[in-house]
Amino acid sequence: MKNREVAKLLEDIATLLEMKGESRFRVVAYEEAARRIESWPEPIEEVWKKGKLREIPGIGESIASKIEEYLSTGKLSYLEELTREIPPEVIQLTAIPGVGPKTAKLLYDQLGIKSIEDLEKAIAEQKLRQLPRLGAKSEEKIRKGIEMFKKQSGRMLLGQALPLVEEIVGAIQEKSGVTKISPAGSIRRMKETIGDIDILVASSVPESIMKIFTSLPQVREVIARGTTKSSIVTQEGIQVDLRVVEEASFGAALQYFTGSKAHNIKLREIAIKKGFKINEYGIFRLDNDKRVGGEKEEEIYETLGMEWIPPEMREDQGEIELAQEKKLPVLIDIDDLQGDLHVHSDWSDGVTSIEGMAEAALSRGYKYLAICDHTQSLAVASGLSPEEIWERRKEIEQWNQKRKELRLLDGVEVNIMSDGSLDFPDSELDKLEVIVAGLHSGLGQGEEKITRRLEEAMRNKYVQVISHPTGRILNKRDAYQVNREKLFYLAKETNTYLEINSQPERLDLGDSDARRARDLGVKLVISTDAHDSRSLDYIRYGVAQARRAWLQKEDVLNTFPLEELWEFLYYKKRAK
Ligand SMILES: [Zn+2]
Ligand SMILES: [Zn+2]
Structure with a gap:
């Protein structure tokens, strides 16, 4: 499926348009289209063949015709035209934290910078601080951004590595019939990011296993081929090492x-x-x-x-x-989960209908699913007003009347504003069943302000869960400045639950934070924050994170049956 590939082209167009200073509206249109296509559940080439590209929300005539051109010819003339003005290498500079499209363009125009090496040299010569709009402070920020970029590049997300390793293991098993085969290394420990992938096989015919491994369609390059160990690089540029050992070892x-x-x-x-x-x-x-x-x-x-x-x-x-001492905890297992308490639907920025999300949750064996669309202040994510929530409620109620096997919960993910207030009135929150609150803006504030905003949200008796509590984006953005210890104590004091967000690039809270929070008596929620039905699968990354945090079933709210869940959800609201 080419969804990721097409999304990347649209993202590049958005970046180039922003560099050119085009209207924010056009830039956002391309960004939005890229996001939709990336998370669209069907392969984009099939949607195109069925002539249904224009039915994807956010894909208008102009973008649809560009996708058609690319899928039928393998070329995109509009992108080629744009890169005639700005070389494509300049786009890559925007992968450095702290370098936006406008800055990248400025660096190229004024100093001819096209690569990280160019940029490092210019920083060493203190050239950036002399540019308009930049100063010594920005120069330092970009220098740190390069450090972060270098530290992380080469490490891939668990959410990319795990499906890949499963594909390779499955293919080797199918072709060779081996039964003892397993990933090893950090991927078996389910670390949030992975350096390279190790696979181990037991076989008495290592030559034939190596032959199968090195000729898989996923292989771009064979780096080494031996009788006990071979290494390949996949099409995505990821190194995979395979070792064959004797059964007895x-x-x-x-x-x-x-x-x-x-x-x-x-x-x-x-x-x-x-x-x-x-x-x-x-x-x-x-x-x-x-x-x-x-x-x-x-x-x-x-x-x-x-x-x-x-x-x-x-x-x-x-x-x-x-x-x-034979006292290991019984770690939480994916089968312990009874539902997901934070997903979006196409009422806000999701791509799947409420019914589609419900069907997908049902097929996972869930008993409940909280639809938590964004609220009004997040215009970029089509946040809902109280009137729209009221409309949406009818759809939720319809399902609940018809289908008793899965209870849909009427929820929202409210935005915590820069002053700590919520973007939805208490009188409306009172009518809802699940209230998740999170920071989506003003993330650059200092520690005291950020912590105070979260405190204020937690002191609101309607707020049950804090979503993605530290705001980190793996390989891209550090956590915002929050006093974690204080956050955990406040969560305990106010009976607010903290989320382990299962999105592969978030995994927030991370393992050590989640473990510390639990040790301080905080209950956690493992949610997917899914914006499409496929992403309900992300739950396994959240569960992996919880296991790395040594969490047990009873530490996690959504392992409880619905009747007990209500008690937890309404505890604050009922307390005096
Ligand atoms: Zn959020
Ligand atoms: Zn969300």
């Missing part, structure tokens, strides 16, 4: 290559104290070198007198000690 190798490094170091120390040695081939007695296990990962932990430790916990943060 599969568990030991899986343990070894899953890491983390800190976890394995501690494990090896314990092994030595107990008279054992562990490596990628197995677990051995130190005195006579006799092999005592290694086919299954569990054998390693058992031999050392421990419970098997879930990969998400293997970071040497106390899990080994708990495993020795």
